[in-house]
Amino acid sequence: MAPLLAIRGLTVAYGGRTVLHGLDLDIARGETVALVGESGSGKSQAALAVMGLLPERAAVSGSARFDGTELVGLPRPALDRIRGARIGMVFQEPMTALDPLFTVGHQIALPLRAHRGLTGRQAATRARELLRLVELRDAEARLTAYPHELSGGERQRVMIAMALACEPDLLIADEPTTALDVTVQARILALLNDLKQRLGMAMLFVSHDLRLVRRIAGRTAVMRAGRLVEVGPTERLFAAPAAPETRDLVAAEPAGRKAPPPPGSPVVLEARNVAVSYPGRGGRPWRPAPRRVAVAGIDLAVRAGETLGLVGESGSGKSSLGRALLRLEPSAGIVRFEDRDLTALSRAALRPLRRGFQPVFQDPHGSLSPRMSAGAIVTEGLRVHAPELGARERDARAAAAFAEVRLDPGTRHRPPHAFSGGQRQRIAIARAMILRPRLVVLDEPTSALDRTVQRDIVALLRDLQAAHGLAYVFISHDLAVVRALSDRVLVLRDGRAVEHGPVDTVLETPREDYTRALVAAATT
Structure with a gap:
C-alpha cells in the first residue's frame, strides 16, 4: 500500500x-x-x-x-x-x-x-x-x-x-x-x-x-x-x-548536581503569604464574577547560591508566582528582596531595584524583540540601569556577556531569528546576567530545547551561579532538569503548596499522592 x-x-x-x-x-x-x-x-x-x-x-x-x-x-x-x-x-x-x-x-x-x-x-x-x-x-x-x-x-x-x-x-x-x-x-x-x-x-x-x-x-x-x-x-x-x-x-541527559550554597549564605528573597488572583469572566456590572485564584498564600525563602525549584501541573500557579516574586504581577502578601520590602513600592521606586532581580522567560522567541539585534537586546537593561555608559562600552559588555554564555561575540549584531532555539535562550540568559543580579527567576528556560542543549544550558546556569553567588527560582515541569539544578523543591497544585523539601527527598520519597503522580509520570 x-x-x-x-x-x-x-x-x-x-x-x-x-x-x-x-x-x-x-x-x-x-x-x-x-x-x-x-x-x-x-x-x-x-x-x-x-x-x-x-x-x-x-x-x-x-x-x-x-x-x-x-x-x-x-x-x-x-x-x-x-x-x-x-x-x-x-x-x-x-x-x-x-x-x-x-x-x-x-x-x-x-x-x-x-x-x-x-x-x-x-x-x-x-x-x-x-x-x-x-x-x-x-x-x-x-x-x-x-x-x-x-x-x-x-x-x-x-x-x-x-x-x-x-x-x-x-x-x-x-x-x-x-x-x-x-x-x-x-x-x-x-x-x-x-x-x-x-x-x-x-x-x-x-x-x-x-x-x-x-x-x-x-x-x-x-x-x-x-x-x-x-x-x-x-x-x-x-x-x-x-x-x-x-x-x-x-x-544526553542533564547530569551531575549543583554544589550546595555556602554555609551561612544570606537570604536574598523571602515571600510570605503571597497570593495572586485574576478577574473572573462573565459577570455583570452589578454583580462581578468571582476572581480566579492562581496563587493562594505561598511562603518561601531563597539564599545566595541556592536554587529553589517550582514544579507542578500546567495552571498550578508556577509562572504566576514567579511573576509575583519579580513584582511583575499584582499580588497580596509580602515579598522581600535583600531585606527590602517590595510590596508597597511604586513602579518608579521599584525601577532602580530591578537590576538586582531579573527574569528569564519561557519563550525566548516571544521575549526577544525581532526589531533589535541580539547585542542591542542584551544591553537594553544597561540603558536604564547604567545610563552613564556610552555605546562603545555597552557593546564591549555585550561581547563579554556573549562570551560568558558561550556564544560567539561576533554574532551579536545578528537578529534573534538568525539563532537556534538554544542560542536564543542563551541570549535571554545573557540579557539577565549583564546587569549582575543577585536573584534570577527562570521560567521553563529549557522546555523548548533538545536534551543535548538542555544539558549545556544546565551546566551554564550552574557555572554562572557558582561564579556570581546567584539565587535562582527555577520553574520547570522537567523533573530531570529540576534534580540537576535545584537544592530544594516546592510542589504547587491549584496555587497551593502541597510539598516542600530537599530535592532528593521530594523526588525520591514524596509524601503526597500528587507528588508521587508527578514523579511516576516523569519516569514511566
Missing part, C-alpha cells in the same frame, strides 16, 4: 545556505513516526516545508506527496483545502501561533466553519467539546478567554484542540507537549494515541524528548545538521543505535 505521506529528496535552502539536505521519509496510514535531533538539525524545517509554511525566501525542492497529491509547489488555494482539514499541525510556540486579537473559542471554530461548514452555534459547541477532550480546565470559561490569559500549557492544549478539530488524516506535531507538565503530557499522549487508533490518523511527531518518543512512535528518524542519519523501529534504534549522532542523543 502506498504511504499516506511520501517525502523524497526534500531540500530547503536560504540564499546559499542549505538547512535541509534531501530528506527521504515515508509515513503510512495510522503510523506514528518521530523526527528527533538537536536544535537546528532541520526537524521543524522539514515539517513546515511539508505544510508549505516556510517564508518566501526559502527555496524548497524535492517532493512531498500526501495521499497522491504533490504538496511542494501546490497553489495556495489547493493547499488551504488540505491544511486544517486533512493535515493538522501543532506548532512549537503556541503564543506566536495563536492570534492575540481573537478568543480561544473563535480560533478553534474557524477550521470547523471553513472546512466542515458548521454554523457559529455548532462550531462553538464542538469547540467546547474539543477543549474538554484535551482536558482544559473550566472549558466553558476558556472559550471566551484570549491567549494571553492562559498559561503556556493551556495554550498548547488549545493548539492541539485546533489541530484535531476536523479529525485530520495526518497530524504534524512539532514539539506538541513542550510546555506541558509530565502528568498532562501523559494524558495528551494517551489522547493522541486514542485518536490515532479511532480515526486511523497518522502522525509525524517532532520532539526533543526521547522519553515521549519511546512511548508514542513506532519508528524514529534521527537528524543532524539537516541530514537524516538513521531511521528504524523505535525500540531497536534506542537499544542499539548505529549512528554516533543517535548514541549522543540517547546518552
Whole structure:
C-alpha cells in the first residue's frame, strides 16, 4: 500500500545556505513516526516545508506527496483545502501561533466553519467539546478567554484542540507537549494515541524528548545538521543505535548536581503569604464574577547560591508566582528582596531595584524583540540601569556577556531569528546576567530545547551561579532538569503548596499522592 505521506529528496535552502539536505521519509496510514535531533538539525524545517509554511525566501525542492497529491509547489488555494482539514499541525510556540486579537473559542471554530461548514452555534459547541477532550480546565470559561490569559500549557492544549478539530488524516506535531507538565503530557499522549487508533490518523511527531518518543512512535528518524542519519523501529534504534549522532542523543541527559550554597549564605528573597488572583469572566456590572485564584498564600525563602525549584501541573500557579516574586504581577502578601520590602513600592521606586532581580522567560522567541539585534537586546537593561555608559562600552559588555554564555561575540549584531532555539535562550540568559543580579527567576528556560542543549544550558546556569553567588527560582515541569539544578523543591497544585523539601527527598520519597503522580509520570 502506498504511504499516506511520501517525502523524497526534500531540500530547503536560504540564499546559499542549505538547512535541509534531501530528506527521504515515508509515513503510512495510522503510523506514528518521530523526527528527533538537536536544535537546528532541520526537524521543524522539514515539517513546515511539508505544510508549505516556510517564508518566501526559502527555496524548497524535492517532493512531498500526501495521499497522491504533490504538496511542494501546490497553489495556495489547493493547499488551504488540505491544511486544517486533512493535515493538522501543532506548532512549537503556541503564543506566536495563536492570534492575540481573537478568543480561544473563535480560533478553534474557524477550521470547523471553513472546512466542515458548521454554523457559529455548532462550531462553538464542538469547540467546547474539543477543549474538554484535551482536558482544559473550566472549558466553558476558556472559550471566551484570549491567549494571553492562559498559561503556556493551556495554550498548547488549545493548539492541539485546533489541530484535531476536523479529525485530520495526518497530524504534524512539532514539539506538541513542550510546555506541558509530565502528568498532562501523559494524558495528551494517551489522547493522541486514542485518536490515532479511532480515526486511523497518522502522525509525524517532532520532539526533543526521547522519553515521549519511546512511548508514542513506532519508528524514529534521527537528524543532524539537516541530514537524516538513521531511521528504524523505535525500540531497536534506542537499544542499539548505529549512528554516533543517535548514541549522543540517547546518552544526553542533564547530569551531575549543583554544589550546595555556602554555609551561612544570606537570604536574598523571602515571600510570605503571597497570593495572586485574576478577574473572573462573565459577570455583570452589578454583580462581578468571582476572581480566579492562581496563587493562594505561598511562603518561601531563597539564599545566595541556592536554587529553589517550582514544579507542578500546567495552571498550578508556577509562572504566576514567579511573576509575583519579580513584582511583575499584582499580588497580596509580602515579598522581600535583600531585606527590602517590595510590596508597597511604586513602579518608579521599584525601577532602580530591578537590576538586582531579573527574569528569564519561557519563550525566548516571544521575549526577544525581532526589531533589535541580539547585542542591542542584551544591553537594553544597561540603558536604564547604567545610563552613564556610552555605546562603545555597552557593546564591549555585550561581547563579554556573549562570551560568558558561550556564544560567539561576533554574532551579536545578528537578529534573534538568525539563532537556534538554544542560542536564543542563551541570549535571554545573557540579557539577565549583564546587569549582575543577585536573584534570577527562570521560567521553563529549557522546555523548548533538545536534551543535548538542555544539558549545556544546565551546566551554564550552574557555572554562572557558582561564579556570581546567584539565587535562582527555577520553574520547570522537567523533573530531570529540576534534580540537576535545584537544592530544594516546592510542589504547587491549584496555587497551593502541597510539598516542600530537599530535592532528593521530594523526588525520591514524596509524601503526597500528587507528588508521587508527578514523579511516576516523569519516569514511566
